[in-house]
Amino acid sequence: MLYDPQFHTDTDSFPLSFKTLGRVIEAVGTPDFVPRLTLLLNEIVPLNVVHIERSRVDRSKPTGFRCEWIGSSGVGMDTSVISDVMTLYYDRFYDSDPLFAGIRGKLGTMLVVRDIGAIPPGEFRQRLFDEALIAHECVLARGTAHAQDSIALERALDAPPFTLAEMNRFRQVSEFLFPLLELHASTSAAKRVAHPTSFLHPLAQFDARIAADHIRLSKREYEICAHLITGRTVPEAAEIIGVRVGTAESYVKRAFAKLGVRTKRDLIAWGQTCHGLLTL
Structure with a gap:
């Protein structure tokens, strides 16, 4: 897992449709927000799946945060499969996910790449990645004293890993993506809140x-x-x-x-x- 809060930024140009951006802004607070944001991100960094979540400080929770799944969408992926995987994740695995355990509560903007190949065999890897045919994931998160918002990009088995140039473009757009995400999260209901369960698959x-x-x-x-x-x-x-x-x-x-x-x-x-x- 590569973790670099000081990830390099520059002024290199990258493809961005302002028409698509306008459609994302127009959809804030509606069910169309995550699908339209996915299309925008796909113009910047080719992807298969996008996951959006928000964690707010809540001392009554074991992790100290209340995690809310804002939504997920895909490009060339079955949306019902994505939904099933994320429902399972927030019911069973969120609290023990090593990637988010490493960034939860940290301030500032962070870019993290999950090394899926290094995840040991087990239900976590099998059900969330192997069965879902996901091979690459990078997460952009921004934390404040009260909350943390994150955007995860995933690619399928037949897609190449994210390059440094692609991650750099992803990092650059965070300055205007996160304000939109925060506004959307504050005006719409979360799709799911993490609730660990005692059921064992x-x-x-x-x-x-x-x-x-x-x-x-x-x-x-x-x-x-x-x-x-x-x-x-x-x-x-x-x-x-x-x-x-x-x-x-x-x-x-x-x-x-x-x-x-x-x-x-x-x-x-x-x-x-x-x-x-x-x-x-």
């Missing part, structure tokens, strides 16, 4: 059992098991991770041998029998 149960039993699965063995647990077939899992079906089947056999299970149903049940794990 079968994949989270599986992760807990692996940790408790100190079992070592290879990256591919874990990925295959994770896809099976979340309802994929072996051929579907093979296509997602980019291997032949026969190769995927060999991963299944090796993983099942280590876990002492024979079927997908056994695999799910195995994770649910972790001692001390409470599921509500």
Whole structure:
């Protein structure tokens, strides 16, 4: 994760349609704001998904902040998938997200790049990035004494990483984007507020059992098991991770041998029998 609050800025020109900007300003406080902002950002930095959030100081919360999801939109991505992923994120993962833990409460403008490839195998990576086919993310945040606003840009697996030049353009436009975002957030209802829940998805149960039993699965063995647990077939899992079906089947056999299970149903049940794990 690259964190650089003093990110370089210059006066290089970048593509920006003032007509598009006008449409964003016109949409402040309406449901059209995030989709129009996404189109504007896509002119500056090609992207697939945009997420907008606001965190306000709230000492009654475990993190000291009340996190509000303002909205998300996409370019060439299924909006229902984006919505499902973000609903899951704010219900389950926001409080433990290392990226935001590193910038929460900091003052000024910050640009952070998440190294998705370095995220350890587990439900967080599997459900928020691997299954959503997201490979690259950078977050621009601005914090004051009372709140922090952030704009996250994401790219799909078939897109290249964000370049320094692209991130520099993204950083430059923050001076007029964040005032618009703050005005919109103050005049419209949040789509969702982070509410951690005690419910554990079968994949989270599986992760807990692996940790408790100190079992070592290879990256591919874990990925295959994770896809099976979340309802994929072996051929579907093979296509997602980019291997032949026969190769995927060999991963299944090796993983099942280590876990002492024979079927997908056994695999799910195995994770649910972790001692001390409470599921509500």
